[in-house]
Amino acid sequence: MPPKGHAILSASSADRWLHCPPSARLCESYADKGSDYAAEGTDAHALCEYKLRRALGLPAEDPTDNLTWYNEEMNDCAAGYAAYVLEQAEAAKQICADPVVLIEQRVDFSRWVEGGFGTADCIIIADGTLRVIDYKHGLGVLVSAEENPQMQCYALGALELFDGIYDIETVGMTIYQPRRDNVSTWEISKDALYRWADEVLKPTAELAFAGDGNYLCGEWCGFCKAKANCRARAEANLALAQYEFKLPPLLTDEDIEDILSKADELVSWASDIREYALRQAVSGRKWAGWKLVEGRSNRRYINDAVVADVVERAGFDPYERRVLGVTAMQKLLGKSRFGELLSPYIEKPQGKPTLVPESDKRPAMSTAEADFNENEGGQSYV
Numbered sequence: 001m002p003p004k005g006h007a008i009l010s011a012s013s014a015d016r017w018l019h020c021p022p023s024a025r026l027c028e029s030y031a032d033k034g035s036d037y038a039a040e041g042t043d044a045h046a047l048c049e050y051k052l053r054r055a056l057g058l059p060a061e062d063p064t065d066n067l068t069w070y071n072e073e074m075n076d077c078a079a080g081y082a083a084y085v086l087e088q089a090e091a092a093k094q095i096c097a098d099p100v101v102l103i104e105q106r107v108d109f110s111r112w113v114e115g116g117f118g119t120a121d122c123i124i125i126a127d128g129t130l131r132v133i134d135y136k137h138g139l140g141v142l143v144s145a146e147e148n149p150q151m152q153c154y155a156l157g158a159l160e161l162f163d164g165i166y167d168i169e170t171v172g173m174t175i176y177q178p179r180r181d182n183v184s185t186w187e188i189s190k191d192a193l194y195r196w197a198d199e200v201l202k203p204t205a206e207l208a209f210a211g212d213g214n215y216l217c218g219e220w221c222g223f224c225k226a227k228a229n230c231r232a233r234a235e236a237n238l239a240l241a242q243y244e245f246k247l248p249p250l251l252t253d254e255d256i257e258d259i260l261s262k263a264d265e266l267v268s269w270a271s272d273i274r275e276y277a278l279r280q281a282v283s284g285r286k287w288a289g290w291k292l293v294e295g296r297s298n299r300r301y302i303n304d305a306v307v308a309d310v311v312e313r314a315g316f317d318p319y320e321r322r323v324l325g326v327t328a329m330q331k332l333l334g335k336s337r338f339g340e341l342l343s344p345y346i347e348k349p350q351g352k353p354t355l356v357p358e359s360d361k362r363p364a365m366s367t368a369e370a371d372f373n374e375n376e377g378g379q380s381y382v
């Protein structure tokens with residue numbers, strides 16, 4: 001979960017500062033604005049903690065009335081998380097008589113990272129294995145546990161507490177991300193984790209804390225407060241814009257493959273700049289050659305009830321009756337009741353073709369043209 005309190009080198013931003021050490025100090029000069037997504041995540045974590053405590057028979061106060069973002073979906077997700085942790089705790093009991101389950105445990109990994117601390121959602125310790133479980137409520141990015149530095153930092157913090165008391169050989173890390181149907185688990189030996197901590201984490205954290213090291217632009221920039229006006233990111237993206245188009249006049253397949261691999265970052269950088277410039281303009285900043293105007297807007301009723309009344313009195317039916325959409329229906333019924341009643345009537349049509357890197361986990365789709373070409377011995381007819 002996000003750290004409570006401020007850390008320059010937080011576990012949740014470790015992926016960024018491990019790749020781009022000077023970003024840690026650069027981000028310090030930006031205010032911590034928070035966001036609706038972060039507030040929703042905090043509510044979801046509070047509910048998860050409550051459900052898990054109840055599931056384990058521990059005293060807990062129901063936070064629901066104080067949750068701004070509470071809804072049925074959040075309730076289902078938190079219940080699923082509690083059930084998952086309970087399952088893991090039961091599995092631990094099979095190999096160890098007295099496993100320990102810790103909830104919302106503060107962990108300190110400052111032996112490797114100056115001021116490094118965080119809060120692990122759940123830690124299960126049994127002889128042989130220490131497991132860290134992190135709940136992610138976000139939908140935007142599919143989070144993998146594999147070599148995830150945030151999880152590795154939490155695991156190191158957990159080892160600081162329990163290595164020596166328990167005989168731990170393996171460290172397991174799980175990301176539980178229910179809104180993406182994602183439960184990602186990765187295991188590493190304790191010795192390999194300590195090696196990473198000594199050889200990679202510690203020296204890079206020292207560079208980052210000192211504000212040294214090299215700027216490096218990549219997908220982690222999307223989580224950087226400096227993403228809109230960072231010079232290193234701008235230079236890296238402008239280098240792409242100056243792509244050296246050599247003869248012959250048409251791009252080769254290799255040129256296109258090269259550009260494709262950089263296009264996502266270029267688009268995301270351009271939209272960060274646009275968003276930043278707009279925010280500044282709304283706060284009064286003038287950009288030479290640009291002005292603020294009103295965007296397009298659609299007509300709307302001032303008062304729905306009055307409109308319905310007027311239309312009814314004129315002898316018409318102002319309402320339309322439609323079956324709720326899938327998301328709204330699931331919200332109405334709850335996830336399990338929705339599945340129980342409606343699963344035979346739900347289909348998932350084929351998605352629109354999307355070009356993604358080879359590393360993407362989805363299987364490659366076959367297109368009619370590719371099938372045709374295969375059947376015709378790979379010949380193509382233009």
Ligand code: SF4
Nearest residue numbers: 020023221224227230
């Ligand atoms: S935007 Fe990217 S390159 Fe620039 S400081 Fe942040 S992480 Fe580093």
